Amino acid sequence: MTAALLSVTPVAEAASRVERVISPGGIEAWLVRQTHLPIIALDFSMRGGAAQDPPDRPGTANILAAMLDEGAGELDGETFSKRLEDRAIEMTFAAGRDALSGSVRMLSEHQTDAFALLKLALRQPRFDAAPLERIRQSALANIRRASTNPNAIANETFWATAFPGHPYGHRTVGTAESVQAITRDDLVALHRRIVARQHLKIAVVGDITAEALAVVLDDVFADLPARAELTPVPQVTLAGAGERRVIALDVPQTVISFGLAGLKRDDPDFIAAFVMNHILGGGSLSSRLYTEVREKRGLAYSISSGLAAFDAAGVMTGGTSTRNDRAAESLAVIEAELARMGADGPTEAELDQAKRYLIGSWALRFETSNAIASNLIRIQLDGFGPDYLDRRNGLIQAVTIDDLRRVAKRLLGDPRLLVVAVGRPIGF
Structure with missing residues (x-):
């Protein structure tokens, strides 16, 4: 031991x-x-x-x-x-x-x-x-x-x-x-x-x-079989770029799910993409999508984006819900903001703010025994050793504005989204 x-x-x-x-x-x-x-x-x-x-x-x-x-x-x-x-x-x-x-x-x-x-x-x-x-x-x-x-x-x-x-x-x-x-x-x-x-x-x-x-x-x-008999899961890239699917449902608001190809966890750009996504829509009240969609226009109560890293695929996803008569406007704002991020990347001020939040909030993931155990499993599944606990904040701190602009262009340079809307969206 x-x-x-x-x-x-x-x-x-x-x-x-x-x-x-x-x-x-x-x-x-x-x-x-x-x-x-x-x-x-x-x-x-x-x-x-x-x-x-x-x-x-x-x-x-x-x-x-x-x-x-x-x-x-x-x-x-x-x-x-x-x-x-x-x-x-x-x-x-x-x-x-x-x-x-x-x-x-x-x-x-x-x-x-x-x-x-x-x-x-x-x-x-x-x-x-x-x-x-x-x-x-x-x-x-x-x-x-x-x-x-x-x-x-x-x-x-x-x-x-x-x-x-x-x-x-x-x-x-x-x-x-x-x-x-x-x-x-x-x-x-x-x-x-x-x-x-x-x-x-x-x-x-x-x-x-x-x-x-x-x-x-x-x-x-110890009594479990030594080896699993897993069926190989083919590596795959998200399909449907640029496609819009509307599912008619009689509800007062339209639910919008959107996404595009992302990165797997072992990609060298993943940490930079993680920081970039936080700035774009990663759950913070200061994110660009939250600011543009809710704060400036009142189109939705909440909106967020995230990175889903599976064994065989990486996906960048997001979602919101808005009034049926404002669904088209909401999607237009989302698409414009993703395109702006892809073209210009974030600002130095946004990068500094994201680092402060992501580094400062890291310890909050380990407040209970349940949270500690869950996060240690996640780190193991991602292929890291215990030293990742010590290295993680340094990896965030090392991200530069050039890293963010590069990964933003890589992921969002051609932001043709797969969009699914459920409700009665007008003008979609």
């Missing part, structure tokens, strides 16, 4: 010591030990989310994740849930586009039971008929609700148009037809293919020693 002492900032004291714990069986976890509260949080992730769904069964990974705590080993779903409840153990699983993830939170005194239940859930899920049907009906109800929700319709249509025929274009929750068709055998087959040690990332925060954690790692994870 080796340890790395990292100085992030005084505010991020909870994340300032990361130990790389390697079990006797070779399983690695990042540990931040905290003894002021008798609580342990463990997060994990492994490659193989919704992108691994069978082509004719989108939603399988989503159902699989929902079923993992619905009974395992000799414990049926009711007994498994009661064991969690009696010991105040929180256990959740989720399937994203590229990864299956999970988390467990426990009091230190219940760690033996918590880790035993996690081991069962990962290694011996039951996939019993009754809970499967309940989870299926819940998923179908969510799909029905989404079918009349303008935000959900815009989101689903955007991704389907951006990545036609690609796993990223499928609904992660599936369709009514595919969810109805998912069988226990589908869940067993997907579980066998993706739940493995090969791409496993683990972060633990709380009242546990490195020595004790090493034993836990082998006990919980």
Whole structure:
């Protein structure tokens, strides 16, 4: 076992010591030990989310994740849930586009039971008929609700148009037809293919020693298959540049989703793009899109843009909602602002302000044990070591105005957006 002492900032004291714990069986976890509260949080992730769904069964990974705590080993779903409840153990699983993830939170005194239940859930899920049907009906109800929700319709249509025929274009929750068709055998087959040690990332925060954690790692994870059987996900670029799709829906406001090709996380320009996007529309009240769309014109209550970095694609996305009679004007303002950023880049003053915010707010991501564990997993998935905690602010500080102008031109020099509008937009 080796340890790395990292100085992030005084505010991020909870994340300032990361130990790389390697079990006797070779399983690695990042540990931040905290003894002021008798609580342990463990997060994990492994490659193989919704992108691994069978082509004719989108939603399988989503159902699989929902079923993992619905009974395992000799414990049926009711007994498994009661064991969690009696010991105040929180256990959740989720399937994203590229990864299956999970988390467990426990009091230190219940760690033996918590880790035993996690081991069962990962290694011996039951996939019993009754809970499967309940989870299926819940998923179908969510799909029905989404079918009349303008935000959900815009989101689903955007991704389907951006990545036609690609796993990223499928609904992660599936369709009514595919969810109805998912069988226990589908869940067993997907579980066998993706739940493995090969791409496993683990972060633990709380009242546990490195020595004790090493034993836990082998006990919980060592029995998993060594290698996953992942179907390769083809590298892909966003399609539909310049396309506008209008989905008619009788609502008073039009929801607008827009996007264009972005960058993957390992691209050398990603940090510069991250800073540039913050200036453009990254959630700050001083962003250009917020200023132009809301502050100056009152077209929308909120607007933002972001970078989505997947394993096989990078996307720059954004969205807003506005009155139907002002949807065309809102989109025109958005397109003009993206074009202006692409042509001229940001100003030195904008760069300085963005750096202050992004550097100053970094420590706020590590205020709780849950947040620390989640962020440590994200850093691992992005391919970095614990030293990224120390280096990250320096990377932001090193971005120059020339970097921003270069990446702005690269991403926005030809800002032909894929646009999806849901509502009754006038003049679109």
